[in-house]
Amino acid sequence: MSETDHKERTADVTSLLRAWSAGDSAAEAEVLPLIYDELHRIARSGLNGDAGSITLQATDIVSEAYLRLSDQRNTDWKDRQHFFAITATVVRRVLLDAARKRLADKRDKRKEVISLDADPNSTLPIQAMTQARAVELLDLDKALDSLSDVYPRQARLVELRYFSGLSIEDSAHYLGVSLATAKRDWSLAKAWLHRRLTAPS
Amino acid sequence: MSSNQIPDLFEKALAISDQIAREAYVVRECGNDEDLAQELRSLLTAHEQAGEFLEDSAIEEAAAILPSVLGSNLIGQFIGAWRVDSLVQAGGMGSVFRATRIEDDFTQEGALKLVRVGFETPELVARFSRERRLLATVEHPNIARLLDGGTTEEGLPWLAMEFVDGLPIDVYASTKELSLRERLELFDGLTEAIAYLHENLITHRDIKASNVLVDRAGRPRVLDFGIANLLDDAAPSQHTSADRRLSLSTTSPEQLRGQAISTATDVYSLGVLLYQLLTGDLPYRLSASMTAREIEELICERVPPLASQSIGAAPGVQESAGAKLRPGALRGDLDTIVATCLQKDPNRRYRTVTELRADLQRYREHRPINARPDSTVYQASKFVLRHWRGLAATIATILALAVGLAMAVWQADEARRQRDRAQAMNEFMQEVLAEADPYEADLNKTVREALQEASELLDARFQGQPRLESSLRTSVGSVQLSLLDLETGEANLLRARDLLQPLVSSDNEQLLNINANLAWLFFEREQYQDSIAAYEAILSQFNDGHEADFRATTYNDLGLVLAEEERYQEALDNYDRALVLAPKSKAVPATLINMGYVHDGLGNLEEAKDYYQQAIDILRSRGEDGVGADLAYSLNNYGNILSQQDRDDEALPFYLESLSVRYQVYGEEADAVAFQHMNIGRLLLDMERPQEALAHLDTAVRMFPKFRDEDSIRLRVARASHARALLLTTKDLELRAEAIDSLDNVVTALKTDSTVRSSRFLGQFVGWLEEARSQGSTYQPQKNQLANQKPKLVDGI
Numbered sequence: 001m002s003e004t005d006h007k008e009r010t011a012d013v014t015s016l017l018r019a020w021s022a023g024d025s026a027a028e029a030e031v032l033p034l035i036y037d038e039l040h041r042i043a044r045s046g047l048n049g050d051a052g053s054i055t056l057q058a059t060d061i062v063s064e065a066y067l068r069l070s071d072q073r074n075t076d077w078k079d080r081q082h083f084f085a086i087t088a089t090v091v092r093r094v095l096l097d098a099a100r101k102r103l104a105d106k107r108d109k110r111k112e113v114i115s116l117d118a119d120p121n122s123t124l125p126i127q128a129m130t131q132a133r134a135v136e137l138l139d140l141d142k143a144l145d146s147l148s149d150v151y152p153r154q155a156r157l158v159e160l161r162y163f164s165g166l167s168i169e170d171s172a173h174y175l176g177v178s179l180a181t182a183k184r185d186w187s188l189a190k191a192w193l194h195r196r197l198t199a200p201s
Numbered sequence: 202m203s204s205n206q207i208p209d210l211f212e213k214a215l216a217i218s219d220q221i222a223r224e225a226y227v228v229r230e231c232g233n234d235e236d237l238a239q240e241l242r243s244l245l246t247a248h249e250q251a252g253e254f255l256e257d258s259a260i261e262e263a264a265a266i267l268p269s270v271l272g273s274n275l276i277g278q279f280i281g282a283w284r285v286d287s288l289v290q291a292g293g294m295g296s297v298f299r300a301t302r303i304e305d306d307f308t309q310e311g312a313l314k315l316v317r318v319g320f321e322t323p324e325l326v327a328r329f330s331r332e333r334r335l336l337a338t339v340e341h342p343n344i345a346r347l348l349d350g351g352t353t354e355e356g357l358p359w360l361a362m363e364f365v366d367g368l369p370i371d372v373y374a375s376t377k378e379l380s381l382r383e384r385l386e387l388f389d390g391l392t393e394a395i396a397y398l399h400e401n402l403i404t405h406r407d408i409k410a411s412n413v414l415v416d417r418a419g420r421p422r423v424l425d426f427g428i429a430n431l432l433d434d435a436a437p438s439q440h441t442s443a444d445r446r447l448s449l450s451t452t453s454p455e456q457l458r459g460q461a462i463s464t465a466t467d468v469y470s471l472g473v474l475l476y477q478l479l480t481g482d483l484p485y486r487l488s489a490s491m492t493a494r495e496i497e498e499l500i501c502e503r504v505p506p507l508a509s510q511s512i513g514a515a516p517g518v519q520e521s522a523g524a525k526l527r528p529g530a531l532r533g534d535l536d537t538i539v540a541t542c543l544q545k546d547p548n549r550r551y552r553t554v555t556e557l558r559a560d561l562q563r564y565r566e567h568r569p570i571n572a573r574p575d576s577t578v579y580q581a582s583k584f585v586l587r588h589w590r591g592l593a594a595t596i597a598t599i600l601a602l603a604v605g606l607a608m609a610v611w612q613a614d615e616a617r618r619q620r621d622r623a624q625a626m627n628e629f630m631q632e633v634l635a636e637a638d639p640y641e642a643d644l645n646k647t648v649r650e651a652l653q654e655a656s657e658l659l660d661a662r663f664q665g666q667p668r669l670e671s672s673l674r675t676s677v678g679s680v681q682l683s684l685l686d687l688e689t690g691e692a693n694l695l696r697a698r699d700l701l702q703p704l705v706s707s708d709n710e711q712l713l714n715i716n717a718n719l720a721w722l723f724f725e726r727e728q729y730q731d732s733i734a735a736y737e738a739i740l741s742q743f744n745d746g747h748e749a750d751f752r753a754t755t756y757n758d759l760g761l762v763l764a765e766e767e768r769y770q771e772a773l774d775n776y777d778r779a780l781v782l783a784p785k786s787k788a789v790p791a792t793l794i795n796m797g798y799v800h801d802g803l804g805n806l807e808e809a810k811d812y813y814q815q816a817i818d819i820l821r822s823r824g825e826d827g828v829g830a831d832l833a834y835s836l837n838n839y840g841n842i843l844s845q846q847d848r849d850d851e852a853l854p855f856y857l858e859s860l861s862v863r864y865q866v867y868g869e870e871a872d873a874v875a876f877q878h879m880n881i882g883r884l885l886l887d888m889e890r891p892q893e894a895l896a897h898l899d900t901a902v903r904m905f906p907k908f909r910d911e912d913s914i915r916l917r918v919a920r921a922s923h924a925r926a927l928l929l930t931t932k933d934l935e936l937r938a939e940a941i942d943s944l945d946n947v948v949t950a951l952k953t954d955s956t957v958r959s960s961r962f963l964g965q966f967v968g969w970l971e972e973a974r975s976q977g978s979t980y981q982p983q984k985n986q987l988a989n990q991k992p993k994l995v996d997g998i
Contacts, residue, residue: 191247
């Protein structure tokens with residue numbers, strides 16, 4: 001990508017982020033793919049850049065993505081928070097996708113179990129996610145939706161913290177609540193979700 | 202009980218660490234509200250148990266799997282025969298790439314449209330499919346041609362269009378400073394294309410400036426039928442209207458309200474575009490801050506300013522329109538023509554684009570136009586709506602038909618067995634849907650939507666007919682399971698069971714069939730113990746009255762669950778029962794392969810071979826019908842055992858036959874085909890026929906990357922084996938260096954991968970690598986002990 005393209009794109013991201021935070025859902029649809037790409041790129045370089053290097057820390061991933069996408073001189077703290085917020089949406093979607101895919105692979109496995117090449121080469125590709133984890137993520141997604149019906153702010157907090165790695169302090173800022181409230185919300189949301197996910201169905 | 206109180210009470214109770222004091226607090230605060238007290242206690246208990254739950258962000262996990270979720274960067278990759286060259290436009294939901302089709306004898310430029318990975322909602326996929334289908338029937342010089350289309354490995358539809366190098370029509374008109382006459386001529390070319398579509402019973406539904414490019418020859422070209430969507434006929438909601446991503450300022454009132462779409466809808470959008478071409482402005486200005494309700498009111502109720510007024514309104518606007526047009530030129534007939542297009546009521550617009558075109562023609566020839574200000578066009582002609590069905594029926598219609606047919610089958614042939622009927626219905630539905638969509642690869646997505654709608658239809662339509670509803674729900678639910686819509690499938694199956702249970706005895710076959718589906722559901726959720734228990738409960742009800750095929754299938758499926766739990770002997774026992782019960786069933790080869798697979802894993806090679814042989818014999822006796830994945834698998838598996846027994850010469854013909862079956866079943870380019878090439882190549886390496894091996898491995902490494910990620914074990918093994926074959930056959934120093942690099946890469950990658958499977962290959966590859974390095978840059982084929990070790994199959998996985 002040329003320098004010019006990059007500048008155009010970053011300016012674009014900042015304005016999109018602002019529009020998005022102002023409630024423009026079309027802006028969200030525009031900015032999501034950019035974030036996807038950037039996370040993807042960073043994740044790849046983080047994973048494959050040097051052999052054996054460990055992955056970036058949670059917050060680093062998002063921060064780096066943000067720095068790359070935004071025009072650094074021209075952004076304020078608020079935009080960064082928005083970025084984390086929208087990233088939470090992306091990450092939630094990525095995980096859900098992977099979970100669904102994982103389960104779909106499982107379905108394929110039935111076919112493969114029925115008639116699987118016995119050659120050692122022929123087994124299923126390495127799975128990045130266990131079946132149990134996939135099911136857990138799908139359950140969590142549903143539970144979060146339900147939580148959002150009763151306690152929308154608390155559900156948003158979970159999204160920010162769990163899916164985007166935002167600290168409790170930053171989350172409190174973003175949601176416009178005191179730190180004490182954020183902590184209380186967190187405890188409640190955790191308890192509520194844990195109960196929901198461990199309840200016998 | 203009010204949930205408003207809970208956060209506060211919960212926090213305060215949490216602050217009390219002493220359990221007794223805390224309980225006292227709960228009792229005191231909740232008073233008589235026992236529900237509230239219970240809710241609080243339950244949340245407090247959950248809090249104690251939650252521990253580190255959710256404390257570690259999942260983002261690292263997401264980052265780690267992103268590459269596999271998103272697929273690698275598409276630039277440089279192939280989709281079908283198309284090499285993706287550059288990104289043209291990353292829309293919110295889909296992307297357009299510039300791409301080159303590379304065939305043996307020609308190359309071709311195109312615009313490749315792809316649903317964005319991660320955004321493949323059923324709606325979007327359906328929209329893509331529809332666009333592709335519509336475009337396939339269209340041939341007009343002013344419409345960008347469809348060149349190719351298909352579905353990626355992930356099931357995402359793509360299409361390749363003619364690449365139009367041009368500018369959006371409004372930009373073109375203003376940058377070229379076209380005169381009024383030139384603008385109208387340009388617009389005429391557009392209307393000609395839309396009229397052509399209408400003659401072919403296609404509505405475009407998304408005519409706007411950015412979808413009409415003017416190419417270098419000055420010819421308008423219509424693009425993007427994306428919005429022409431099967432689901433558009435459904436009632437709109439806040440969500441769908443946002444999802445449709447209509448550019449609302451060009452949207453007709455009927456589209457906004459989710460009412461019937463007709464040719465008049467395109468007339469409206471053409472009116473908006475004409476307005477834009479004449480004035481440089483849109484008839485309605487929307488702002489991002491407007492609510493959906495405000496937008497609807499503006500578009501559906503307010504009359505926009507006349508074109509001539511708009512052009513005179515703001516001085517700046519005139520410039521953007523090209524600084525050529527004067528309000529006076531638009532006053533009168535052109536105002537009337539545009540306003541007629543923009544009527545709120547479709548019946549008051551031009552009935553057809555041809556009429557619009559004719560009126561503009563009359564205007565250009567200074568003859569009286571037919572339209573009169575807000576009057577004569579209006580004829581309460583319901584003709585258009587009545588006769589306009591669009592190209593494809595909606596899925597709901599198809600389903601109504603399918604359900605109706607199922608009912609007819611039910612009434613006409615009560616004696617038929619439940620399962621047959623369910624089967625017939627499923628097959629029928631799939632057939633109908635397949636006919637509705639010529640691209641069968643999309644079938645799953647379509648069926649998924651269809652099943653959802655079927656479930657909703659069932660809610661209303663079969664009240665008081667519990668048996669029929671139960672039967673239909675079982676059909677729908679079992680297909681949903683196979684599509685892995687586990688939750689909706691489960692809901693339908695549970696409902697089916699609840700409906701039927703009170704009416705029949707516990708050994709009723711339909712009831713057992715429902716339970717068998719539910720047992721499989723446990724398997725899908727990896728709840729093997731539950732699955733086994735559920736199957737055993739079904740088996741305990743079996744008697745000779747039950748259909749043998751059904752019982753056999755149940756035994757087979759239980760066998761699969763047991764094998765998954767590594768209870769191999771019991772798995773084999775169940776497979777045996779399946780074979781004894783239904784020796785003629787279509788599913789027998791699958792069961793035989795399952796048995797061979799278990800024996801293979803247990804190291805009972807002769808038995809395994811015997812089962813594969815039986816499967817092969819049965820499939821071969823079926824002639825054409827037997828040529829399928831089952832045959833390919835059993836041939837490969839059989840060959841593989843021979844090779845394990847160091848009978849490579851005998852193994853080769855099995856592999857080659859499997860390859861030929863795979864070409865027939867999967868086509869020229871397929872993962873399964875690449876796989877067989879790889880196996881053949883590796884076998885030939887063992888047989889010390891590296892030159893022949895190289896040809897197969899060449900194909901494998903060329904084909905695999907289209908289907909496999911770089912970290913796929915298949916691809917890695919293929920690459921390493923390919924490098925080995927190269928090293929054994931070439932003296933070219935550069936090629937040798939590349940091969941060593943490639944081998945080294947695989948070895949490095951496998952070292953970080955601790956799976957049993959990887960370690961099996963690692964030894965062999967390290968041996969190859971050491972051998973190659975010890976030869977340095979000179980070519981001295983020699984073998985060391987390690988390099989010739991052959992990884993053996995040590996388990997079934």
